Structure formats: structure tokens, C-alpha cells
Amino acid sequence: MAKEKEASVIMKQHAAPVVSDINVTPMVDVMLVLLIIFMVITPMLSKGVSVDLVKTLNPIPMQAADKSDAIIVAVTRDGKTYLNTTQLDAVKDLPTKVKDMLGNRLDKTVFLKADSRARYEKVVDVVDNLRAAGVDQLGLLVEQVQSRGRLSGAAGGQ
Numbered sequence: 001m002a003k004e005k006e007a008s009v010i011m012k013q014h015a016a017p018v019v020s021d022i023n024v025t026p027m028v029d030v031m032l033v034l035l036i037i038f039m040v041i042t043p044m045l046s047k048g049v050s051v052d053l054v055k056t057l058n059p060i061p062m063q064a065a066d067k068s069d070a071i072i073v074a075v076t077r078d079g080k081t082y083l084n085t086t087q088l089d090a091v092k093d094l095p096t097k098v099k100d101m102l103g104n105r106l107d108k109t110v111f112l113k114a115d116s117r118a119r120y121e122k123v124v125d126v127v128d129n130l131r132a133a134g135v136d137q138l139g140l141l142v143e144q145v146q147s148r149g150r151l152s153g154a155a156g157g158q
Helices: 001-011 025-044 091-103 121-132
Strands: 071-075 081-083 086-088 108-112 137-140
Touching: 025 121, 071 091, 071 121, 081 091, 086 091, 091 121, 121 137
Parallel strands: 071 108, 108 137
Antiparallel strands: 071 081, 081 086
16 A cells, blocks of 8 residues: 555656746737738728719829828718818808818818819819918829820820
């Protein structure tokens, strides 16, 4: 019986030691999944209201419109006017709100993006109200036409 107790004591002493290392593989897996989610969602987070912009051949790039503090006025197809992301009840409210936003700024630039199918009358009304608010520069946001199969250079026919 003494030998059985010695054998059980010996077996208990040979048990595997506790592993105290950190297993980082699950953490890396979670971080990669989060990275993929952010990479997919980030392009969808466009600033303001989405509209179908007018397409043109030679747009001028306006990097200032991508800044977080840029003032963007949008006119949708159905004639609704948005100041950044808030809808305005009437276009007549636009000058006072824009004046408040331009208060202490040196750069008094406002960007206008209008839907290509919006009524021209609504767009002109917004431009008039922005000018009444004291806007120095008005940038019209457009998209570049994707040319397919166009000949470049002077190799075109009449």
C-alpha cells in the first residue's frame, strides 16, 4: 500500500506545467476582421447627402471640399436643400445659417452639389441665397465623365 501512495505521488509530480504564455492568434484574427470591416464601411461614409452629380469632361479638383469643416450645400432631385447633413425647411433660412458658420473663418468658401436632375430654378435660388450670405467663393462639385474607347490626341474625325 505504501508503494501505491508513492506511485500516485510520483504521477502527480509529473503533470504538465501550466502554460503562462499569451496566445495572440485569436487577437490577430479579431483585428483582421475589424480591419476588413472598416475598409469596407469607410468608403460608404460620404459626407452629407448623396446626389447624382453632374458629369463633366474636365473638372477642377477641389481638395478643400473633403475637409471635415467644409460647408457643403446639397440640392436633391426633388428640390430639397441640405446644409451639410441637416435639411432646411426653406431656402430663405440658408443665408443666416451660412453666416453663422462662416463667422470667424478667413476662407469663406462654400461648396454646392446639385443633383443632375434637379430643377435649375432651385439651384439658382440656392446660389443667390449663398451670395446674400457673403460667400466669397462658391465651388460647384461635379464628377468626371468616364470615357470609354475615346481616341486621345488629334486622332479624331469630324
